Amino acid sequence: xxxxxxxxxxxxxxxxxxxxxxxxxxxxxxxxxxxxxxxxxxxxxxxxxxxxxxxxxxxxxxxxxxxxxxxxxxxxxxxxxxxxxxxxxxxxxxxxxxxxxxxxxxxxxxxxxxxxxxxxxxxxxxxxxxxxxxxxxxxxxxxxxxxxxxxxxxxxxxxxxxxxxxxxxxxxxxxxxxxxxxxxxxxxxxxxxxxxxxxxxxxxxxxxxxxxxxxxxxxxxxxxxxxxxxxxxxxxxxxxxxxxxxxxxxxxxxxxxxxxxxxxxxxxxxxxxxxxxxxxxxxxxxxxxxxxxxxxxxxxx
Amino acid sequence: xxxxxxxxxxxxxxxxxxxxxxxxxxxxxxxxxxxxxxxxxxxxxxxxxxxxxxxxxxxxxxxxxxxxxxxxxxxxxxxxxxxxxxxxxxxxxxxxxxxxxxxxxxxxxxxxxxxxxxxxxxxxxxxxxxxxxxxxxxxxxxxxxxxxxxxxxxxxxxxxxxxxxxxxxxxxxxxxxxxxxxxxxxxxxxxxxxxxxxxxxxxxxxxxxxxxxxxxxxxxxxxxxxxxxxxxxxxxxxxxxxxxxxxxxxxxxxxxxxxxxxxxxxxxxxxxxxxxxxxxxxxxxxxxxxxxxxxxxxxxxxxxxxxxxxxxxxxxxxxxxxxxxxxxxxxxxxxxxxxxxxxxxxxxxxxxxxxxxxxxxxxxxxxxxxxxxxxxxxxxxxxxxxxxxxxxxxxxxxxxxxxxxxxxxxxxxxxxxxxxxxxxxxxxxxxxxxxxxxxxxxxxxxxxxxxxxxxxxxxxxxxxxxxxxxxxxxxxxxxxxxxxxxxxxxxxxxxxxxxxxxxxxxxxxxxxxxxxxxxxxxxxxxxxxxxxxxxxxxxxxxxxxxxxxxxxxxxxxxxxxxxxxxxxxxxxxxxxxxxxxxxxxxxxxxxxxxxxxxxxxxxxxxxxxxxxxxxxxx
Numbered sequence: 019x020x021x022x023x024x025x026x027x028x029x030x031x032x033x034x035x036x037x038x039x040x041x042x043x044x045x046x047x048x049x050x051x052x053x054x055x056x057x058x059x060x061x062x063x064x065x066x067x068x069x070x071x072x073x074x075x076x077x078x079x080x081x082x083x084x085x086x087x088x089x090x091x092x093x094x095x096x097x098x099x100x101x102x103x104x105x106x107x108x109x110x111x112x113x114x115x116x117x118x119x120x121x122x123x124x125x126x127x128x129x130x131x132x133x134x135x136x137x138x139x140x141x142x143x144x145x146x147x148x149x150x151x152x153x154x155x156x157x158x159x160x161x162x163x164x165x166x167x168x169x170x171x172x173x174x175x176x177x178x179x180x181x182x183x184x185x186x187x188x189x190x191x192x193x194x195x196x197x198x199x200x201x202x203x204x205x206x207x208x209x210x211x212x213x214x215x216x217x218x219x220x221x222x223x224x225x226x227x228x229x230x231x232x233x234x235x236x237x238x239x240x241x242x243x244x245x246x247x248x249x250x251x252x253x254x255x256x257x258x259x260x261x262x263x264x265x266x267x268x269x270x271x272x273x274x275x276x277x278x279x280x281x282x283x284x285x286x287x288x289x290x291x292x293x294x295x296x297x298x299x300x301x302x303x304x305x306x307x308x309x310x311x312x313x314x315x316x317x318x319x
Numbered sequence: 320x321x322x323x324x325x326x327x328x329x330x331x332x333x334x335x336x337x338x339x340x341x342x343x344x345x346x347x348x349x350x351x352x353x354x355x356x357x358x359x360x361x362x363x364x365x366x367x368x369x370x371x372x373x374x375x376x377x378x379x380x381x382x383x384x385x386x387x388x389x390x391x392x393x394x395x396x397x398x399x400x401x402x403x404x405x406x407x408x409x410x411x412x413x414x415x416x417x418x419x420x421x422x423x424x425x426x427x428x429x430x431x432x433x434x435x436x437x438x439x440x441x442x443x444x445x446x447x448x449x450x451x452x453x454x455x456x457x458x459x460x461x462x463x464x465x466x467x468x469x470x471x472x473x474x475x476x477x478x479x480x481x482x483x484x485x486x487x488x489x490x491x492x493x494x495x496x497x498x499x500x501x502x503x504x505x506x507x508x509x510x511x512x513x514x515x516x517x518x519x520x521x522x523x524x525x526x527x528x529x530x531x532x533x534x535x536x537x538x539x540x541x542x543x544x545x546x547x548x549x550x551x552x553x554x555x556x557x558x559x560x561x562x563x564x565x566x567x568x569x570x571x572x573x574x575x576x577x578x579x580x581x582x583x584x585x586x587x588x589x590x591x592x593x594x595x596x597x598x599x600x601x602x603x604x605x606x607x608x609x610x611x612x613x614x615x616x617x618x619x620x621x622x623x624x625x626x627x628x629x630x631x632x633x634x635x636x637x638x639x640x641x642x643x644x645x646x647x648x649x650x651x652x653x654x655x656x657x658x659x660x661x662x663x664x665x666x667x668x669x670x671x672x673x674x675x676x677x678x679x680x681x682x683x684x685x686x687x688x689x690x691x692x693x694x695x696x697x698x699x700x701x702x703x704x705x706x707x708x709x710x711x712x713x714x715x716x717x718x719x720x721x722x723x724x725x726x727x728x729x730x731x732x733x734x735x736x737x738x739x740x741x742x743x744x745x746x747x748x749x750x751x752x753x754x755x756x757x758x759x760x761x762x763x764x765x766x767x768x769x770x771x772x773x774x775x776x777x778x779x780x781x782x783x784x785x786x787x788x789x790x791x792x793x794x795x796x797x798x799x800x801x802x803x804x805x806x807x808x809x810x811x812x813x814x815x816x817x818x819x820x821x822x823x824x825x826x827x828x829x830x831x832x833x834x835x836x837x838x839x840x841x842x843x844x845x846x847x848x849x850x851x852x853x854x855x856x857x858x859x860x861x862x863x864x865x866x867x868x869x870x871x872x873x874x875x876x877x878x879x880x881x882x883x884x885x886x887x888x889x890x891x892x893x894x895x896x897x898x899x900x901x902x903x904x905x906x907x908x909x910x911x912x913x914x915x916x917x918x919x920x921x922x923x924x925x926x927x928x929x930x931x932x933x934x935x936x937x
Contacts, residue, residue, distance in 0.1 A: 206705040207700040207701075207702060207705045207706040207766075208705065208706055208707055208708040208716070210663065210698075210700070211698065211700070211706065211769065212719075213663060213685065214661045214662055214663055214685050214697075214698050215685065215693070215719075215720055215723055215724075215773075216662065216684075216685035216686040216688065216690075216693055217723065225708075225711075225719070226708055229708070229710035229711070230708070230709065230710055232710075
């Protein structure tokens with residue numbers, strides 16, 4: 019091929035040439051909206067707590083201490099201990115690490131795959147687009163939790179499988195949203211110009227289309243992330259997600275609900291953590307969508 | 320201006336100022352504008368984009384864009400001060416006294432509602448019985464010249480043509496029997512021929528109903544055709560106001576003079592250059608030497624979409640350094656042909672060749688063409704808003720083809736891109752800006768620089784000046800002409816505006832329904848004799864010269880007003896039949912060249928038409 023591929027100009031760090039004005043506008047729009055600020059703060063708080071977990075607590079999240087089992091709230095254990103004597107607060111903090119990494123990885127995979135496929139469908143069009151969309155319609159007809167259970171049952175639990183399963187379940191929905199956005203960009207003249215040059219679909223996608231739907235993709239990411247966090251926790255709660263010693267919120271709720279009357283905080287703490295993270299992600303996604311003027315497609319609530 | 324004028328003043332705008340808030344500061348968009356319109360008068364507000372003319376039109380209906388407010392002055396319509404009215408008052412004003420016809424009727428009509436019901440809606444404030452309303456709708460549809468009222472009221476907007484949609488919008492505006500009609504660029508989205516017809520309709524109705532109209536337009540030709548009085552606006556201020564005839568004959572302000580001089584005229588024998596004070600000098604066109612070699616030849620090119628032939632057996636040739644204009648209404652296939660030449664859609668049949676030192680087959684799409692062939696044919700676009708990637712600085716747009724076609728090493732690509740940007744008469748300092756930071760004309764120049772980056776021998780320019788203001792259009796045309804002579808570039812220049820074509824083109828090909836109906840050197844085509852269709856296009860051109868108002872609508876039957884066969888089918892046009900009849904005749908004698916054409920010598924030829932139709936000089 020005579021075609022030359024070149025790196026982006028070195029001076030442009032991050033997304034090319036959005037301009038300082040646009041960044042400032044986005045920030046201002048975000049900071050002006052109270053819900054968006056609350057959402058961003060919640061997410062930031064979760065990130066911080068998860069990162070600093072080892073510094074914040076002297077206990078181990080998995081080490082058993084039968085002597086301290088089922089202690090109530092006190093100065094030693096702020097949220098009490100569970101049936102195996104593990105500090106609940108410690109497990110909630112470490113659980114955040116698990117929830118955030120797995121959800122982030124899963125969401126990133128789903129959004130990346132969905133974006134590539136969605137853009138390709140929009141750019142190629144024709145029979146490829148038709149066939150793909152019909153297949154995806156069929157996939158979308160299956161309830162996510164059911165599909166997840168099938169994948170996990172076949173491949174066994176574990177973070178990698180969860181990531182794979184979530185990708186399979188959520189990519190089709192991302193495809194639909196991204197394809198719609200890319201279809202809005204594809205007929206524009208600058209894309210036509212690239213096509214008239216005979217550029218390959220990949221470079222049209224990377225150079226011309228993606229930068230212009232980056233906002234849609236980002237909002238989609240934030241939105242999906244909140245669903246994924248919830249979904250992964252439900253899986254763990256059902257016993258198909260994280261394996262027992264792992265500090266996982268869903269798993270904690272499931273383990274501790276039998277002793278709920280004795281140590282309510284062992285169940286409540288992971289619930290509060292989960293709820294705040296999901297609400298935070300949701301509010302941030304809404305704030306971003308408003309700041310960028312993205313019409314988010316509301317679907318399957 | 321005369322004090323003893325007995326007519327009532329229906330519209331009075333006094334010292335109007337409008338501003339919107341941006342970043343905590345007031346930005347004034349309209350400053351101290353005053354004008355008035357007496358009963359029965361048509362007042363035109365003219366200006367280029369950003370002059371605030373549409374804002375002024377909005378205030379007549381008590382409408383301001385979000386975030387804007389009136390900072391001074393008053394607007395009085397039908398004796399009431401618009402901005403002191405409460406909600407109910409404003410409703411009454413809009414229901415009974417003033418109506419708006421917007422630019423794009425296609426967007427103004429609800430797609431899921433039948434035409435009849437939409438018109439009926441605007442009658443609701445008048446508390447009539449249902450039967451009365453139906454009758455009135457029918458009368459309105461008839462009045463705006465739509466065919467077969469009973470059938471048309473049951474149609475949906477998408478089943479109507481652009482001109483018919485605009486007629487429906489006019490019917491809706493008239494439904495309330497307003498005294499004042501505000502026309503905001505009523506024909507800008509329409510073809511020249513359709514535009515002439517809609518303007519005739521509006522003029523006729525205004526006279527018949529004694530309407531007072533405020534016409535907002537950027538098109539001085541339209542204004543000359545319609546207006547009794549003209550207000551020229553620039554950057555939110557009135558620079559000149561005068562009687563129509565007076566303004567066009569003796570413009571006083573430099574800006575008005577400049578604006579008037581920038582309008583291309585059918586009579587120009589070359590490109591007009593406009594001095595700062597509005598003087599026009601016509602640049603004489605140097606004829607191409609007769610032995611100029613061809614660069615592109617098309618023979619029998621046909622492009623089909625399913626069974627529809629968008630382009631039907633077109634044969635054309637283009638010589639080096641020549642500007643070939645493709646002219647026709649929307650749907651004539653001119654853009655399809657041009658895009659196919661640029662490699663965006665392979666023709667279904669026929670042959671396209673690039674000739675010269677690097678020759679090659681142009682029939683396959685861009686990706687299959689060898690790189691050296693591919694870069695010889697480049698495309699420039701109509702819409703400056705979408706032709707550049709909004710996320711990349713404009714230098715990137717020019718740099719990319721340089722690198723892609725291997726015409727510049729990485730180290731020198733930026734400099735070369737800057738040079739090209741300078742070549743299209745832009746400040747190279749602009750090359751680090753984003754498209755949104757440039758004006759429409761500047762963006763259009765960048766689009767041209769991008770086309771030049773491939774070092775092409777042919778540039779396909781698809782309506783490149785249509786969306787630009789007249790003064791900008793003039794400078795872009797001059798740029799194209801310079802590039803042509805400096806680089807020996809050939810252009811395929813697509814346009815529906817014959818006056819523009821006259822200035823820039825060497826040869827003209829008139830297309831209709833996918834076929835070339837007339838082809839020849841520009842002088843020959845403009846002096847006639849012509850195909851009746853070309854004649855119609857020529858007659859529809861409006862020039863900013865009220866004396867030359869002419870007959871207005873061409874005498875040919877109006878396809879919008881003739882009786883359609885069935886809902887959904889194309890309106891029957893008597894003249895369209897000649898194309899088909901002729902087509903079937905030709906199919907019999909495959910490979911014809913002469914029998915289908917009348918050769919007038921000098922390369923000027925006209926496709927034969929139905930002898931029952933109007934003659935060539937009709």
